[in-house]
Amino acid sequence: MRFSGWRVLREGLTGNKGWAPHWRDPEPKAEYDAVIIGGGGHGLSTAYYLAKNHGMTNIAVLEKGYLGGGNVGRNTTIVRANYGQQGNSEFYSHSLKLWEGLEEDLNYNAMHSARGIINLFHSDGQRDAFARRGNMMINQGDDAELLDREGVRHLLPYLDFDNIRFPVYGGLLHRRGGTARHDAVAWGYARGADQRGVDLIQQCEVTGINIENGVVKGVQTTRGAIRAKKVGIVVAGRSGQVAAMAGMRLPIESHVLQAFVTEGLKPVIDHVVSFGMGHFYISQSDKGGLVFGGDLDFYASYASRGNMPMMEHVMEAGMTLMPMIGKAKVLRSWGGIMDMTPDGSPIIDKTDTEGLFIDCGWCYGGFKAVPGSGFSFAHLMATGNHHAPAAKFRLDRFRTGAGLMDEEATGAQHNLH
Amino acid sequence: MLARPGPDAGEVAWDNYLHLRDNPAGVTEELWQHDGGCGSWLVVTRDTVSHVISKVEMAADVKRAMQAAS
């Protein structure tokens, strides 16, 4: 089934009776060439690119819940390529290029919207830091423009420019940044993988990893044992637990990150905007809800919900920056479990077990990485070689201290990012 | 709660201490500071799934007990 404007029109005129399920619901086979543990954004994109780029179609994605039920459906959907550290820069740059061709490639409407991201600054020192970041983005081949106060006022007239404590000095505009509909991204990759023969197996929790003489042999699941020549662990916040099945301890702590959405409003916020003096960022969804969030709650958690102090901080920061949103009613808040690494950057690597690979540590920024991560992880799993844009995401960088990517320059230790 | 290795314990021990985590989904012991109040350091026993706190002790008391035991 292909989507097209013509198809939508025809279905609309004939009572929408011709739509079929987007993917099959197969029984697990006894053996695959490769299995991917985790049917989130990264697991599904990995499966898609294994099939599409490497011709590996005798593979399965094993998901303990339902496809897209994890963080891929819980994030605030921001897509950007504005990183500053070597290693991250080239990776996110590659990922953003994949985003730009994604909907045509998948024949799926992911509502990718390059509406522009504006990171505001509120002091001379912050201006210098953002000017430097903008230059790094341009050096990487991506786009950045430094806006002065009037430039920001032109785009975001609703800000409290003369706030007594945190006046707006200007902003860094990244025009190609924006948002996408998160669950459509998961569904698009799922459908694309399924069409190429990948088995997407839901309600199938991996409970053990079979290893013999240092070589991976398959997995134990709630739907029986499955043999596999290669296994990829792509389980985001659950990385520590699944890696423990293979006897590994990871440089990862799971933390909760919250987000909030208001009632639907008419279009009022046209970009993604972030505050430079507190943890607050915001965009408006196509349904009209203001979607916003802040920082981690900063304690280890698997609860998928946060607590009041961060909620209060986020609301205060929002009111400081754009008092107009104070009249909007918050409808919902929720949390997701983030796989935090000590330096805040991800891991795409082999493990000490032959045939066992791991893709994790996406922290609070892995949605934008969904295309790039799947592309690079599939390359590693299929060829055994690191893919150039992700070659620095090494598991051993913490032990050796070489190649740390600490974007915030706070130190490569837990609880600092 | 993590035991800090000696300065010469080597790369593997320090990697274990600084970076690698059991990352338990369930009960865990952590060091917290009562930042918004008296500033005390506390050893808190907490469930990472339910957020239930089952025990809080003064870190100084825990340290004294550990020293007495060793």
Ligand SMILES: Cc1cc2nc3c(=O)[nH]c(=O)nc-3n(C[C@H](O)[C@H](O)[C@H](O)COP(=O)(O)OP(=O)(O)OC[C@H]3O[C@@H](n4cnc5c(N)ncnc54)[C@H](O)[C@@H]3O)c2cc1C
């Ligand atoms: C509130 C919030 C806001 C965010 N905002 C942004 C943002 O604006 N921009 C951005 O780039 N990123 C953002 N992120 C981060 C992003 O959502 C994550 O980094 C990313 O989704 C993680 O990868 P994933 O999609 O593969 O994870 P998930 O969707 O969590 O996938 C992991 C899957 O593994 C499955 N699984 C776990 N254990 C097992 C097992 N034993 N067997 C089988 N399956 C298993 C889970 O059920 C789950 O479906 C945000 C996250 C949150 C929570």
Ligand SMILES: [Zn+2]
């Ligand atoms: Zn106190």
